[in-house]
Amino acid sequence: MAATIVSLPYGIHFKIGKFSVDKKFDLKLGLDLAGGSHLVFEADMKNISGDRKKEALDGVRNVIERRVNLFGVSEPTVQTSSFEGRDRIIVELPGISDTKQAVSLIGKTAQLLFVEIVEEPAKNNATPSAVLKPTDLTGADLEKAQVVFDSQTGKPAISLQFAKDGGTKFEKITQRNIGKPLPIILDSQIITQPVVQGIISGGQAQITGNFTVDEAKELSIQLNAGALPVPVNLVEERTVGATLGELSVRQSILAGIVGIVMVALFMILSYGALGVVAVLGLFVFAVITISLYKLIPITLTLPGIAGFMLSVGMAVDSNILIFERFKEEKLKRSLTSALEVSFGRAWDSIRDANVATIVTSLILINPMDWTALPLSGPVRGFGITLLLGILISLFTGIFVSRNLLRLFVKDKKND
Amino acid sequence: MIEWMKYRWLYLLISGTIILAGIFSAIKWGFKIGIDFTGGVVAEYRLESGENKIFRYGPLSTAEADKIRAEFTSQGAQEIRFESVGPSVGPELIKRTVTALVISAGLILLWIAYQFKSFKFGISATLATIHDSLVLLGSFSILGHFFGAEIDFLFVTAMLTILSFSVHDTIVVYDRIRESHKKFGEDFYDLANKAVSGTMVRSLNNSFTIIFMLVGLILLGGETTKWFSVALLIGTVSGTYSSPFVAVPILVTWDQIQKRVKK
Numbered sequence: 316m317a318a319t320i321v322s323l324p325y326g327i328h329f330k331i332g333k334f335s336v337d338k339k340f341d342l343k344l345g346l347d348l349a350g351g352s353h354l355v356f357e358a359d360m361k362n363i364s365g366d367r368k369k370e371a372l373d374g375v376r377n378v379i380e381r382r383v384n385l386f387g388v389s390e391p392t393v394q395t396s397s398f399e400g401r402d403r404i405i406v407e408l409p410g411i412s413d414t415k416q417a418v419s420l421i422g423k424t425a426q427l428l429f430v431e432i433v434e435e436p437a438k439n440n441a442t443p444s445a446v447l448k449p450t451d452l453t454g455a456d457l458e459k460a461q462v463v464f465d466s467q468t469g470k471p472a473i474s475l476q477f478a479k480d481g482g483t484k485f486e487k488i489t490q491r492n493i494g495k496p497l498p499i500i501l502d503s504q505i506i507t508q509p510v511v512q513g514i515i516s517g518g519q520a521q522i523t524g525n526f527t528v529d530e531a532k533e534l535s536i537q538l539n540a541g542a543l544p545v546p547v548n549l550v551e552e553r554t555v556g557a558t559l560g561e562l563s564v565r566q567s568i569l570a571g572i573v574g575i576v577m578v579a580l581f582m583i584l585s586y587g588a589l590g591v592v593a594v595l596g597l598f599v600f601a602v603i604t605i606s607l608y609k610l611i612p613i614t615l616t617l618p619g620i621a622g623f624m625l626s627v628g629m630a631v632d633s634n635i636l637i638f639e640r641f642k643e644e645k646l647k648r649s650l651t652s653a654l655e656v657s658f659g660r661a662w663d664s665i666r667d668a669n670v671a672t673i674v675t676s677l678i679l680i681n682p683m684d685w686t687a688l689p690l691s692g693p694v695r696g697f698g699i700t701l702l703l704g705i706l707i708s709l710f711t712g713i714f715v716s717r718n719l720l721r722l723f724v725k726d727k728k729n730d
Numbered sequence: 731m732i733e734w735m736k737y738r739w740l741y742l743l744i745s746g747t748i749i750l751a752g753i754f755s756a757i758k759w760g761f762k763i764g765i766d767f768t769g770g771v772v773a774e775y776r777l778e779s780g781e782n783k784i785f786r787y788g789p790l791s792t793a794e795a796d797k798i799r800a801e802f803t804s805q806g807a808q809e810i811r812f813e814s815v816g817p818s819v820g821p822e823l824i825k826r827t828v829t830a831l832v833i834s835a836g837l838i839l840l841w842i843a844y845q846f847k848s849f850k851f852g853i854s855a856t857l858a859t860i861h862d863s864l865v866l867l868g869s870f871s872i873l874g875h876f877f878g879a880e881i882d883f884l885f886v887t888a889m890l891t892i893l894s895f896s897v898h899d900t901i902v903v904y905d906r907i908r909e910s911h912k913k914f915g916e917d918f919y920d921l922a923n924k925a926v927s928g929t930m931v932r933s934l935n936n937s938f939t940i941i942f943m944l945v946g947l948i949l950l951g952g953e954t955t956k957w958f959s960v961a962l963l964i965g966t967v968s969g970t971y972s973s974p975f976v977a978v979p980i981l982v983t984w985d986q987i988q989k990r991v992k993k
Contacts, residue, residue: 347954355819357816357818398822398826399822399825401818401822412809414812415796415799418792548792548816549792549814549816550815550816550818550819551814551815551816551819552795552812552813552814552815553811553812553813553814554809554811554812554813555810555811556808556809556810556811558776558808558810559774559810559811562952563952563954566950566951566952567947567951567952569950570946570947570949570950570951571946573946573950574942574943574944574945574946574947575943577942577943577946578939578942578943581935581938581939581942582939585935617952617954617955618884618887618955618958620951620955621947621951621955621958621959621962624943624944624946624947625891625940625943625944625962627939627943628936628939628940628941628942628943628944629895629898629936629940631936631939632936632939635932635935635936635939636902636932636936639929639931639932639935643928660909663905663909664901664902664905664906667845667901667905668897668898668899668901668902668905669898670841671838671841671842671894671897671898671901672894672895672898674834674837674838674841674894675834675838675890675891675893675894676894678830678833678834678837678890679830679887679890679891693883693884693887694883694884694887697887697891701891
């Protein structure tokens, strides 16, 4: 038997006959396949009033995002999720399996500091140096930061509103530092260094700088997150080591190949020449599916692979429906018209039946992010591959095999 | 032609036995609920001896978890996976999945009722999916007791999928009944027998292809999705069975009672 080589896009090679697979999966793999860590933090919002919760949660997310980026993870994702008063931050760190450091880094409460620049008197014969000295004014004293527009220049600025004690502290600090810069530090990073123009009383300050509206907004969000000491607690952790991920990839590929070969054999044994057409359709199905995974792109997870496998099983169903119908119809009429009739009649049940599965997979995917429905990554992964599988199988099962069969059945008639 | 509907008592007996066994097990042994719903820790380590071992704990604080992990690492064990779920996560998940189940079941019921212009069809199809859910739940109570199969989030996903698969199969049979009803307008009982005969081969063949894929996953697909695939497999078998032997008999019986009442 001559080996058929089907070259799929993106360098995946199947060789049927004495089959061998030269796999080069360039697909995006989820944490369970690539290894990594999935962390869910819950924000403690008991001290935050309702209308500021969203702002606070966004701030927490930004702080965490910044921390994760500083941590040096490639392609991290940080998402928020709120449901029935519980506000969560979901952090995914591919390739990180030592989570202890990551958790402590992310879980730290943001620290906002106002520091003075103090001239250190010259020791021995060294030149005098400027030293950063933290003041007693911290994020805990900040009540709110928001974006305003400077009344003179019209440029975006950030106004700071201190709580009562903070206002007094701030007044004293500005008194000591007229004409000097007053750096503001958030998470050991200097965000801005405004120069004190005069004594500021009343607990209000304004940071002017050369920022755009978006930058000012971002800064105010970060300041608010720092100002609101929202503690976060780790409530869920799923860490998969790289070795387990690799093993899972190998196992899934093997399971997939064995399953597909069995399905192909079964179809050919049960339906003969018609079965061969179905198997060709199945190959088109596989090619389109893998290309779409790559194009969209779809992050492949273990449940996602299960969804794909299930959809392969369902993909041949439309063919089976049509072929069974064809067996009946060809007793009553000519081959070509039996073919057309079978496709037409089977279409009704194929459509009606697949709508049910499409509805369920859409609920699993939850595309509108409705909080009342599951939002979990693995379930969504399963739903997406299942939905794609059904849609593509409708195309290959009906359109592709119909046209293949039209050629095939006509040839037979002309013989 | 086989008079399928004559043996309704047998189908009732088969389904009844399986479901009762499941209920018995659920009452006696309960379910093994995974950490997704209860909270807790599952950790897998490769020990120095080269053997992989899974350890389970109740919910742990971050500090407690760190201590345990440090201990394992100091003994030369390599962490394969570490899953820790806090106790607050479960209740939320249960609410969301129940909502998902109710919404999809409701939508499917409406879709069938609309397509077949009768709630008789919709409700008997829904009863068949409830049958499949009971079979699946019961089997997992038994499998949980003897083999440690857990009810986790993936199990619920499998249940949702099976719900749609079961309906998928039922619709194919219904469609046959509707089609021949338009053409011949015969007695419902005969139509049902014909429809079941006409779709039997297709239904079996389709299930075989899905079963092949699932058996592949169970035997070769690894530990993580093993029970998920088992759940899908049980559901596929039950879903295939329930269309001709639960949904259609209910439909026929309903029709007979309806006619008797009218008379």
